[in-house]
Amino acid sequence: MQTGENEQALRKIIDFTRLLSITILIIHFYLCCYPAFLEIRLTHKIVDHVLLPISRMSIFKTVFTAKLSALLLLIVSLIGSKGRRDEKIRPKTIITYCLTGLLIYFCSSLLLTRPWLYIGATAFGYMLFLTGGGLLFRMLKLKLGDDIFNKENETFPQEERLLENEYSINLPAKYQLKGKERNSWINIINPFRGILVGGSPGAGKSYFVIRHIITQHISKGFSMLIYDFKYDDLSRIAFNALREHGGRSFYVINFENIMHRSNPLEPDTMLDITDAIESARTIMLGLNREWIKKQGDFFVESPINFVTALIWFLKRYKGGKYCTLPHVIELSLIDYKELFAVLSSEPEIEVLINPFISAWKNEAYEQLEGQIASAKISLARLSSPQLYYVLSGNDFSLDINNPDDPKIVCLANNPQKSQVYGAVLSLYVNRINKLVNRKNQQKCSLIFDEFPTIYFNGIDNLIATARSNKVAVTLAVQDSSQLKKDYGREQAEVIMNIVGNIICGQVSGDTSKQLSERFGKINQQKESISINSSDTSVSRSTQLDYAIPASKIAGLSSGEFVGMVADDPTNKIELKTFHCQIQNDHDAIWQEELAYQDIPRARSINQNEILMSYQRIKEDIKVLTEAISAES
Template structure:
């Protein structure tokens, strides 16, 4: 700790050093300009004898020696100078003063070669040398007044909000690896986002245009197909991602042990769509499968019901639809168990409908409340229970949907080792509510079928996941052991909360192990910033008063990527976290960088893509005939069953007629 005595002693030493520097310079002037000093009557015997003694020491053995010695003492004196800090003082000005002073101080000898009077030459030499000396003194003093504010030029604190990131390429048979560039303390470095364990799920967040599909999702598709994954792709804007999957499949399908087949579902272009029955009876093993299917389709068509599950007027339609699905599943071993047949059977009159449903003992508990209300003539209650389901399901009663949903060209067991598949299903932003509900049914059935032991590794990719009503949580939680990779594309966490409710949305956001976040704002940005955590950052504070200006530095933990930075990310710039494996630890899990895409190569690749193939020519008459055949099937079922019951006295009691 400094004391007043120490400061006073230091000042005396500095003053003495500066005085020695000036004295040496004056002796140099006296010797080199002796003739001028004589002319000015400033020479004396005393000074001459003193000069002779000094010369004898060797100080003036060369012309530059005394000047350099004077300069050295001046530098020593300047080292200990503590000038009053000035925030406006800059290095540039101080260095300019010192450089100019050195030039004048060291080149002033040229004035001695001028052929003029001795007095004139001496004055010119001493003026130039003295000016140089004073400029060096002023520049050195300025250096001591400069505030070393290392953060002054970093007004957004970008240099402090950087941290070391993974620069190794860590690859395995399941990984997706994305090259990046990132900034560390002002220097651009190369790194890698190593998604080595996507079985712990990946959520890709970002507002429209942030680059979710172009920079991340497309690479998940291409790298996983290249590594032999079965795949399901939900393509919100069909066929953007489907084309990528199809062409990658064409390129790498021969590398699979069993060559996979490619299937697509496209409700807008039937010629490029395969047909698939999401209520395939072979995969509907018990009543709970029917319950899940009914819940999925109704919640998909009525998104507000998601937040009201458990209410009487939500559960009643679900039970009603469940009963119809299970009846068709049991009738003739599921020959007519398709969603179009379910919709048509729902429209039957109550006498016939309840009579048919009453023949299946497994659904007695489900339909008894409806039959009781019907017999008691509780029309308002019955319509409240059933009409919402009938009206809702009528939205998807179109010939095009009936055509796709009533066929059975492939099954949803995409990860069957003996018959792997790559399946793409497309939505249409203009028809989200209708198509989304049907596709939700497909995805829910698929998730239950594939989540089994001893299956092929498979990758699930959902673009704009909130447009589906899919219960993805069990798959994320338990699918890891069954080699199921899940990628969810979401614009914002608030979008997920809006469609799924806060509790379910928070569970999804919290259980995923990998996160890639582009430009988002609000609560989502805060959530991501907290997940990434804090780093040690330097802080500086500037204090100015009448007598002194000082700067204080401290170190404290601050957000590595604050919400404001996340809200201002550029397209292709992502922050996030990666999950690791027990056998491959990743210490630097957090990242903040720009994903490197070879835009020219990707453009050429996209230009060379083949469109989705035309599967068959579709005649509108065929679609219409299929639509009418389904209606006819239901009519025949009702007529045959009613006739069977009427002709058998032991079954006639099952016939329900309103009194």
């Protein structure tokens, strides 16, 4: 513990040491230049008598040892010195003073033949070195201005090992640690706990992350569903990866350039009326996204019940002969009298259609229109020959992870028509979800680019329960606010919080704040300075602060990602959080893409065939109506 007495005693010792150094130098001058002192009568018998024994000491035997002894004592006195520290003192100034002083101090020995010049040069060199040494121990080295953005403090160790297994996704990366660049790996060893890929447009979600998820999972034998919002960006990658690895069939659902056909309401896959309810809810909420936030309202649930009745009736009629979405649309458009006569023939949907029939019989036509017209208007938007043709075919079944027939299915959307196409593709996703989430199936990867553009009813339940069935779900979103807009606040928060693996590029607002809190805090060193007229004090401390602040997440460059991975009991990962630049071999990817082949057309079809299919579906409903009318 410091006291006034201790500091005073230390000061006396320092002063004595420096005085001893100066004394040795003066004695050296007197002994070495005695003739010059004698000439100007600056000698005395008593002094000579005292200094004669001292001159026999070893330090005065040579000029070099005497000067070196004086210099060493000066250095010792400087080490213990204490003065007002100043951050304006520069190392160059100190080095100049010290080197110049040492050079003059020792080279002055060449002037021994001129005693007074020698004494002056040696004393001048001594003073220069004393000045430089004093500056050295008063120099204040601060890092306050070197790292104005606190980058070094916010770096932390990250996983540098490559951890692979039969399901993993491994992305090479580089990160900064205390100013040094180091190699690392993003190891998603358990993709079945869900993967959320976030980032604003241009952040590099597809190029740096999603393309590698596709290629690595295909190489590891996964069956796959890809929702390709901007067809054929991801489908082309998947097709060419499959050419290299094989072992699965490849299908594309595309409503503009027709490739394959598939019926999402395949009657064999609809086991009970709850399947029809989920399908109806998916298609209606997909067509009317604002209804998602109003589920439970009378004028939302009524159209859903109406469409459910249509689907289940067609499923039950003649073994599901006409159970397709185009037939559902056409059946909804017939007159009420014929419609209710048709639906009344199926006892299982009596509960569903009873409110509509009651309103019709009681001539409550305004209520009836409110219940049914919204469904008819929404479904009418899907009345397109191309849609009818694709939705009424049966080129493949939707059990994509069937071990006997694994598939890679791409659902193609068009950003300009995303609202209509997205609703139908949502129905495909809903039906595939029901079929893949079963035991004893092949490992499966579901990848959704621009996920908010479709309505996936039960995505949280899929992520929560599909892990044991080896179903990996990857969701690509731009921002949590986008999810809240399309899915509602509660559902969006569930999706954001339930996902185990997060890889996020540049985002801002609430998303960046939420992620920053999720990544947690680290110990960071803080430094402060206090300067007054007599002293300068520096204090250093450590405190917990955010490892990746929200402002840093909002300023990430393209290809730079932050996130957190999940592990499993057999393969623990201690360093789960990362902030790194994912490393893509751009030349290799460019060469690979040059060798890509275009996805071949599955069929050659003309417009006449599409129109014939369209008319045939309309005729089917007409025949069905007449047959039931004849029976009744």
